[in-house]
Amino acid sequence: MFYNVYQLTETISLYYFFYLIVKNVSIKKAILFLSILYCILWALSFFKFGNKSYYSGCTNLENMTILALIIYYYYEQIIIINSAFIYAEATFWIVTAYFIYIAGTFFLYLYMPSLNNAEQEQYYVLNYIFTIIRTLLICVALFVKPGSNKIDRNNLI
Amino acid sequence: MIILITGLFSTLLLGTIGMLLLAITLIVFIIFHQRRVILYQLKMQQMEAEQQKVLLRASIELQEEERRRIAADLHDDAGPLLATARLYLSENMVNLDKPSQLQTIFSIKEIIDDAIQLIRNISHSLMPPTLKDFGLESAVNDFFQKINASGSINVKCCFNDYTTRLKAEKELIIFRVIQELINNIFKHSNSSFIHLTEDNEADKIIITLLHDGKGLTQEDFIQKSKSSVGLGLKNIQSRLKVIFGNIYFEQENNEFYYKVTIEVPKEPEEK
CATH class of the missing domain: 3.30.565.10 (Histidine kinase-like ATPase, C-terminal domain)
Incomplete structure (x- = not known):
């Protein structure tokens, strides 16, 4: 039960995070729609499987949509020229942290429903490894000073 | 079962490594691409700024040249004319006979007319x-x-x-x-x-x-x-x-x- 509630909170927080950093209004609307869809799916899973089961449908939806949003974020970074290098922004490190985590655990979560408990225990170590990597990358984001490495174009003239 | 686990393990491992490589390649590409674009933009802006500086310098130089020309006109032409007029006026005109006085006044008038014309020319060249x-x-x-x-x-x-x-x-x-x-x-x-x-x-x-x-x-x-x-x-x-x-x-x-x-x-x- 605890994990499922954590997953719901994490996913909604991530959607909100992407809602804040993405600049395209249509994508923002899509994020709102996704949040509602995710909540509905989570509620359906809760009523269907109860509180002792693992909601693989929700996990897959979360992974797919967050991955798509991450790729869209990177695309925006390419087409919209910023005044600072991308790695000087905290958001980049947070997004990268989740990107590495999702990429690393993508196959694990994909196969999870077909594994028995012993196998799940055996392979769940992958999740621990990528959680540590994700946490380390988020720590990097905390140490990035906002506005550092900003290119002051006014000083050029 | 062992074969199944091995098969599953290798799929999981290969899939995870593949996804990771893909993710890392994408991140590295984005970092380098964005860096290159920013540096290129920076270079373009610097070039534009340089060009602006050259134009500004040219404009200032031209202004200075114009000022030098006006100063030279005033100093070399208007200055001597007015100095000559002053010289005529400094003479003891009262003690001169009437025709000489008239001649002097006429000369001064001519010099002042020349000075007016000169100043008009300078003014016209400006606007x-x-x-x-x-x-x-x-x-x-x-x-x-x-x-x-x-x-x-x-x-x-x-x-x-x-x-x-x-x-x-x-x-x-x-x-x-x-x-x-x-x-x-x-x-x-x-x-x-x-x-x-x-x-x-x-x-x-x-x-x-x-x-x-x-x-x-x-x-x-x-x-x-x-x-x-x-x-x-x-x-x-x-x-x-x-x-x-x-x-x-x-x-x-x-x-x-x-x-x-x-x-x-x-x-x-x-x-």
């Missing part, structure tokens, strides 16, 4: 009264008449449908640009004739200068405006930049004439 009162067409006509009167070169101008005057500061800038171009043609091209035409379009006016001397092409112009020489050309460029105008240098297809085209956009009230 031609014809331009201010009657507009660009009259000012250019007036300017060309003076050149024709010298007899050294044949110049002709033709304004087509210049009914609505441009703003005064815009007219002055265009006039100065024409003056500078004519001056350059005199100095460097060895032309026998210059033909200026003005065409009115809906959103811009086009001034074309055609001459038969040695002229510039657009490549020469770009090269000169980037180098430290060609103060006049840089000045033309900086003046036109103020009114968002463009200038093009080209050689006619027959390779006998050179053409300079100035395009100046009109503002809504000038249309």
Whole structure:
């Protein structure tokens, strides 16, 4: 039960995070729609499987949509020229942290429903490894000073 | 079962490694691409800033040259004239006989008239009264008449449908640009004739200068405006930049004439 509630909170927080950093209004609307869809799916899973089961449908939806949003974020970074290098922004490190985590655990979560408990225990170590990597990358984001490495174009003239 | 686990393990491992490699490649690509774009932009902005500096320097130099010329005119011409007038007045005129007094007064009047004319000339060179009162067409006509009167070169101008005057500061800038171009043609091209035409379009006016001397092409112009020489050309460029105008240098297809085209956009009230 605890994990499922954590997953719901994490996913909604991530959607909100992407809602804040993405600049395209249509994508923002899509994020709102996704949040509602995710909540509905989570509620359906809760009523269907109860509180002792693992909601693989929700996990897959979360992974797919967050991955798509991450790729869209990177695309925006390419087409919209910023005044600072991308790695000087905290958001980049947070997004990268989740990107590495999702990429690393993508196959694990994909196969999870077909594994028995012993196998799940055996392979769940992958999740621990990528959680540590994700946490380390988020720590990097905390140490990035906002506005550092900003290119002051006014000083050029 | 072992085979199944091994198969599952290898799929999981390979899939995870594949996804990770893909993710890392994407991140590295984005970092380097964004870095390269920013650095390129930075370089372009620096180049633009450099160009601005060159134009500004040219403009300041030209201003200084103009000041030196006015100072020289005042010092070398007006100064001696007024000093001579003062000298006449310093003489003991009271003790002179009447005819000498009249002669002295007449001389002083002549000197003062010369000084007035000189100051008027300086003033006119700063701001031609014809331009201010009657507009660009009259000012250019007036300017060309003076050149024709010298007899050294044949110049002709033709304004087509210049009914609505441009703003005064815009007219002055265009006039100065024409003056500078004519001056350059005199100095460097060895032309026998210059033909200026003005065409009115809906959103811009086009001034074309055609001459038969040695002229510039657009490549020469770009090269000169980037180098430290060609103060006049840089000045033309900086003046036109103020009114968002463009200038093009080209050689006619027959390779006998050179053409300079100035395009100046009109503002809504000038249309």
